[in-house]
Amino acid sequence: MEKIIVKTDQMWKQVLNQVQDWSRLNSLWAIHFNSGSCNGCDIEILATLTPRYDVERFGIKLKGSPRHADILIATGPVTRQARERLLRVYEQMPAPKFVVAVGTCSISGGAFLGCYNTLGGIDQVIPVDVFIPGCPPRPEAIVDGIIQLLTALKTGTFTAPQKPIVVQENWL
């Protein structure tokens, strides 16, 4: 008798998880954080939300609060003053959470490598799941990065942050 209860309990959990995953993958909500970038990436992120690129067709929506967000889209080389805020925003997000680093300077510091007030990339502060290079990356590349994340989650091939997704330049 006990065994049967455990079994139904597990099944119920499994179904619940499946529903949760299904809904998450079809409506991924994002928050955007600028950790000291030049704004080039930020306007391209915004462009992906507007009619030409329209990332909302994949269920992705930009939210104002980290507590509502599944993905953190972060730009910039992380300035010393922004570091604490980046950590705080990341900590406020509910798990599971994914981090997308947009732009060369969010990956390595880019043009700002060696500046006294930058730390040289998002992954110096928080684990990153998707890297989108480019200065700035085109909106298509940003969409591609997020879709690769979604596909990896759907097919169960998601291995980040140990092996993060890197958007290749031959995305066209």
Next chain:
Amino acid sequence: MNDEQTLQQAEKLLAPFNKETLHPETHRLDVVVTSEDLHAAVTALHDAKWGYLCAITGLDNGPEANNLEALYHFAQDSVVTTLRVRAPRSPAASVPTIADIIPPAVFFERELHEMLGFDVKGLSDSSRLFLPDDFPPEVYPMRADFKQDQPVPVIEVGSETFPNEPTKIGNTFIVPIGPQHPALKEPGHFEFTVDGEVVTGVRMRLGYAHRGIEKAAESRNWIQNLYLFERVCGICSHIHATAYCMGVENLAHVEVPARAQAIRELVSGLERIHSHLLWLGVAAHEAGFDTLFMYSWRDRETVMNILENLTGNRVHYSANVLGGVKFDVDLEHARTIKEGLDYLEGRVRHYLEVVTTDAMLLQRTRGIGTITRAEAERYGLLGPTARASGVIRDIRVEAPYGAYHRFPISAIVETAGDLEARLVVRLKEMLVSCFTLRTIVDNLPAGELTARMPRKVPAGETISRVEAPRGELFYFIKSNGTENPARVHIRTPSLCNWTSVLEKAVGHQLADIPMMIAGMDPCFSCNDRLVTVVRPNESRTWTWRELREYGIEHYRDLKNISEA
């Protein structure tokens, strides 16, 4: 009055304080004054209404000279008068504050204080403006002995001194906004003191995007720096590169070919259209008019296509090289540019009609945040924000540079000074840009694209002022004859326009704040920010989105507009 007379007038005004006069360039006058005389000298210029304060540059002349210099740049038309104050490095170099005469100088002085360690006597607020809160005291990044790779302790969680949580003092509440303002070029952190609904005080903290570009520039060569300065701002990258190139070409005495200058103006015109359309969308979003946001961003893609077609990139176009431009404009390009401009002109005319007739939008813009002409001059506003208040402050007209002699533009001025006027000014500027760009494309002067640049730039100092989409952009470049610049100082227009937000927010409804920030500081690039607001009666946390919706609701109730 021509340049000669303007210069003579300045020289006459400054004669009583003059210790040494230099004429570094034909349109410039450098006057050495003592720090005791500085206040009186600034008063003399100010009382005679000679020009306005452009920037204050701090210089460290190196350990051998053992002195620091503060350069106060005043500009009238194309003439720049610089008051140079020399002070020994130790004990702390001191200068008196001039913020009592010129209020916006307080930002420049705070920068001078924290970057070079000047002791500014009488400075009302000497808290950190750009550097992180835990930056070691008495370490000054722009001093020659500071190395950018020297270890500086990393900020620890909880060490921010600016209040993060809403706090209550007596009957007033302090409402922090930001710094998750990815929107602003400088992600600002504001602290609004509210009494009920009405804002009674504002403070601001910048520096979340301070990367240390000016210091980095000193260790990179002239060509590498071109790409670094493009990345000061992603929205107006071309104009930053243009200002830098103009300065370096000036120092090296290189004449840029006419065709290259015309192409520079062409790209900066396209950039202005893209920047203004971007801003229109964000301002509309803050007012709750998302349809306009989406439409204007859709149309912005037309300009982005043109830019990509011309330069191969959408955002950092890298159109400039030292001595010229990188690409040519052929007939095929000319055709696509004109097609795009025709379409955009129609759309901009439509938007102009929308922003001046749409009843819902007018309630959020007409008569809100009004800055009178006198106030605009007092706060030292620049660019479209100043022009909406009736002040003609446009470098393209006041001190034409590059191809603006050949292809002049007309300045757009509105007198109302409210948010509506700022929308109208920017929209009309796009129409002017469309017209000028067509003329340029049709009359491109023939010739080379680049002139030869020397690898080492002769020693000297130069100032280049250009009109960015947001107002006057100021570059001070000093070379000591090597492959690297000795000092580059940048003053962006937003820094001057902040004063308008800080002064004008007081007395306004909290519901107007999103629009006020959007309208006054035009450098917005993203739409969703996080804000925490606690109102006196109900202790509740609000997001920026809720605040925005609250603003929309507030006006709907106020005017009894039904949901339809």
